[in-house]
Amino acid sequence: MADETTQTISATNMDLLRFATAGSVDDGKSTLIGRLLLDSKSIFADQLEAVETTSRGKGYDYTDLALLTDGLRSEREQGITIDVAYRYFATPSRKFIIADTPGHVQYTRNMVTGASTADLGLVLVDARQGLTEQSRRHAVILSLLRVPHLVLAVNKMDLVDFSEDVYTKIREEFTQFATKLNIPDLEVIPISALAGDNVVNRSESMDWYSGPTLMHHLEHVHVASDRDLVDVRFPVQYVVRPKSDEHHDYRGYGGMVAGGILKPGDEVVVLPSGMTSTIEGIDLFNKEIAEAFPPMSVTIRLADDVDVSRGDMIARVKNAPQPSQDIDAMICWMATKPLQPRQKLAIKHTSNNARALIKDIQYRLDVNTLHRDQDTKELGLNEIGRVQLRTTRPLLCDSYSQNRTTGSFILIDEATGVTVGAGMIL
Structure with a gap:
C-alpha cells in the first residue's frame, strides 16, 4: 500500500512544475521563454505571425521571441520586463507554469512574488558578461525563498563562439559562490535562446557539453519529494454547507493541503480549539477520494460535529504546530x-x-x-x-x-x- 501511495504522489506532483526565471536586463529571459514556447509547439500560428510581422516592422531579420512574453506596452518600449508574467505550456510528460520575473533591482519585490511558489529557479547569465551582481542577488533570493532546484543557464553562447572555456569559468565561479547558499540541487547548462541551442534540441555547436538540454532537465527534475509529506497541515478556508435539500446534512471544511497525507479514518485535532475527531471522508469536486496531499484543494468531512471555522487548522494529534x-x-x-x-x-x-x-x-x-x-x-x-x-x-x-x-x-x-x-x- 505504501508503494502505491508513493507512486500516486509522484505521478500527481510530477504532473506540474512551477519555475521562475531571473537574470539581469538583456540576459535574454523573455527570448528564452519565447523559445521554449515555440519549440514545444505551445504557440498558436496567429501569435507567431503577429510577432513575425512586428519583427519585420522593426527591421529585424529574425523573429523577436521576446515579444511573445513581454506583454506590457511599457515593457516592449523599454525592452525590459517589469511585472511578473505567468506563462503556461505543456509537453507530453509535464505541465509547466513559468513566472517570468524582472531583473531590475527596483523590482526585487516582484521577483520574490514570482519565485515564492516555484519548484525551480532558472537564473540566466550572459556568456559575454559572466556572473554579475544581479546574478548573485537572484541566486541569494532564490536560496532565501528555499526554491529547491536551481538551473544556471549560460545564455548567448553563440556570441562567444560556443567556447567551452567561457562556460567552464562561469560554472566554476557560480558553483563556488553557491556553496555559501542553501541550494540542494544545481545544474549549469550552456544555451543560446535565440538560436535554440540546448534549449529543447541538443546543440551541434557544443558537442563538448554532455549534460541535459534545458527542456529535458525541466521535464525530468524530481520535485515529488520537495513537499512536506510528513507533517499534516490543513488550513481551513471555508465551511461547506450546501443549501440543497439533497445535501442538507452535509458539512465539510474546504482548503488546500499544506503538508502531509490525509486519509479517511485518520485521527486529527482542530486548532486552536484542541478538539479531536477522525476524518470521515475527503471530497474532491463531487467525488470521494482515498487520500489528499499537497497541493490538492479538497473538502474534509469529520466524524464528530466539532466547531470549525475559517482560519482554523486540522493537523495530526501528536504532530501539531505550536x-x-x-x-x-x-x-x-x-x-x-x-x-x-x-x-x-x-x-x-x-x-x-x-x-x-x-x-x-x-x-x-x-x-x-x-x-x-x-x-x-x-x-x-x-x-x-x-x-x-x-x-x-x-x-x-x-x-x-x-x-x-x-x-x-x-x-x-x-x-x-x-x-x-x-x-x-x-
Whole structure:
C-alpha cells in the first residue's frame, strides 16, 4: 500500500512544475521563454505571425521571441520586463507554469512574488558578461525563498563562439559562490535562446557539453519529494454547507493541503480549539477520494460535529504546530515608506488574519555580499531583513525551511489594504 501511495504522489506532483526565471536586463529571459514556447509547439500560428510581422516592422531579420512574453506596452518600449508574467505550456510528460520575473533591482519585490511558489529557479547569465551582481542577488533570493532546484543557464553562447572555456569559468565561479547558499540541487547548462541551442534540441555547436538540454532537465527534475509529506497541515478556508435539500446534512471544511497525507479514518485535532475527531471522508469536486496531499484543494468531512471555522487548522494529534504570538522572520519589504520598529500592520498567515506589531529589526541583509547590517533602523523598498513581530492572536506556523506554506505570511497596510511585506518564518 505504501508503494502505491508513493507512486500516486509522484505521478500527481510530477504532473506540474512551477519555475521562475531571473537574470539581469538583456540576459535574454523573455527570448528564452519565447523559445521554449515555440519549440514545444505551445504557440498558436496567429501569435507567431503577429510577432513575425512586428519583427519585420522593426527591421529585424529574425523573429523577436521576446515579444511573445513581454506583454506590457511599457515593457516592449523599454525592452525590459517589469511585472511578473505567468506563462503556461505543456509537453507530453509535464505541465509547466513559468513566472517570468524582472531583473531590475527596483523590482526585487516582484521577483520574490514570482519565485515564492516555484519548484525551480532558472537564473540566466550572459556568456559575454559572466556572473554579475544581479546574478548573485537572484541566486541569494532564490536560496532565501528555499526554491529547491536551481538551473544556471549560460545564455548567448553563440556570441562567444560556443567556447567551452567561457562556460567552464562561469560554472566554476557560480558553483563556488553557491556553496555559501542553501541550494540542494544545481545544474549549469550552456544555451543560446535565440538560436535554440540546448534549449529543447541538443546543440551541434557544443558537442563538448554532455549534460541535459534545458527542456529535458525541466521535464525530468524530481520535485515529488520537495513537499512536506510528513507533517499534516490543513488550513481551513471555508465551511461547506450546501443549501440543497439533497445535501442538507452535509458539512465539510474546504482548503488546500499544506503538508502531509490525509486519509479517511485518520485521527486529527482542530486548532486552536484542541478538539479531536477522525476524518470521515475527503471530497474532491463531487467525488470521494482515498487520500489528499499537497497541493490538492479538497473538502474534509469529520466524524464528530466539532466547531470549525475559517482560519482554523486540522493537523495530526501528536504532530501539531505550536501556537505562537512571537514570530522571528526574514522579511522582504515591498512599500516605498520604510518599515520601522513599533509599526502596526495586518498579517495574513494561511487562511488566518491578525494584527502584528514590529518589535525589532535585527539586521538588514545585503543580498549581494550576504553582509548583515545590524545598525539598521529601518527596511526600505525591496530590502530584506530579519524582524521580530508580536501578533494579536497566536498563529499556527512552522519554520519556512520545513513548510513553505505554513512558514510564510504577508503584511498588509491596514489603511490602504495594500500588501507591503512578505515574510519567511525562522
